[in-house]
Amino acid sequence: MKVFIPAVLLATVTSCGTAKKIAYLEDVPDSLYNNTFTTTVSTYTDPVIKPNDILQISILTLDPQANSILTAANSASFAVQSGSISASAPQSINGFMVDKEGNIELPLAGKIKVQGSTTTEAKEMIRNRIAALYRDPVVSVRYINFTITVLGEVARPSSYTVPNEKISVLDAIGMAGDLTIYGKRDNILLVRDSADKKIYARLDLNASSITQSPYFYLRQGDVLYVEPNKAKIASTDAHRSRNITLAASGISVLIILLTRL
Template sequence: MIRPEKRVCMSVKKWLQCFIGGIFYLYCSSCSAPKNITYFQDMPDTARYRMVAMAAFNTPVIQPDDILQVSIQTLDPNATALLNQQNTANWPVSATSPSSSTGAGVIAGYLVDKEGYVILPLIGKVMVKNKTTDQVRDTVRTKAAEFYKDPVVNVRFANFKITVLGEVTRPASYVMPNEKITLLDAIGAAGDLTIYGRRENILLIRDNNGNKEFIRFNLNDSKIFSSPYFYLRQGDVVYVEPNKSKVVSTDVAQVRRISIMATVLTLLIVVASRVKF
């Protein structure tokens, strides 16, 4: 017959073992890797070719406070240097190029004023608001042709900035090299998602005539290529949410407490197993 003291000891040991097992399970589950880490999971592994309809690309238009790089080339080197001297003006920004790992820099170009004009040397004021860079290029070329023969004009955005935040390798604001930028380009510039990023719930935040638009993307689904928001605009913000594993793993104090409790309870089990009542 088992003595009451022995029965109590066995109950305590069994309870401690169950408690340790529960803590160990919780610890392991909190550190488990997310399952949905593969992009475009609806694409079959055996498919060698599949066509997906692409979203239409709308050329971005210039707005006040944009910065433009305008270069005018002529047959006269002195005139060319004079026409392009303001392109060396630096406007401070908190953005990086896609190849840079720093968080601040400068942008050279012409600032669009609140009324939508830029002022070019010799050319004067040019209205650029709500125009594409191609339209501004044609306008500047026409004005420059009044003074110079066969001028060559190039116009591009100098501050086509996209901000990528959240669970990416390098969250920052990035000045992109051209106007045709996709969601995947922005994520790639930021070094891709970390293992803790939610691929199925990417958030795009966009200014639209003074209002904020919020759009969700699922990188596990190839339908994103058909989304009208697949091509980004200057000023867009991309946010990658952390998954549950990240939320749990960042609670360092909780993990530390669990580890200490597990160690103490293990010692108690060892001690209890050696005690004779």
């Protein structure tokens, strides 16, 4: 009974302290049946290609033989993990890795510097190069290794390879199966590589203003970390204290038995 009462009090205190921070975007009015609530969204800019990025490049011309040469030769096979919600085995996809000088090398077209360009700009550069050899080529360029990582208090912490470049913080959390009840929603940590430095930013999922953050849209290699809230920490401490108490009680009983022998 003495153990039960403090446990109840602990659960009551921690639940009261965190109940108001469970809902996302809680500053959005809950009576919008006849009206709407609008807010601005951070301007999305296409990510630029960097060394070690892996690009899937498809080139189609009127010459079927040229198509197989342009897209298959000199490309390497890379294993990537699907970004779908259900777990799946890594898939093998052919792609071109951007070298440390920022170039890719295509058959017949040679080296093309793509570093600092978006995939749309890279597509036009490749198309112009191939157009000098073949009439009306059709080119597509996309990332193979556009990967984001979600860690901490989420249902499925993991790295996810996403099929497109435009992914928001909410999209990433959705792929990870949403935050657990113990996730701190008002203090999500984002870690981003930028040239030779790390950028750290904090995001508040409780506020609708998150859409205005310059970090609302993620970049290749971003890491999101969801910290545990006070309820999780308190429950962990309570569990540890209970184990210590039980261990101490067991040792006391053992000592008493030994002294009576």
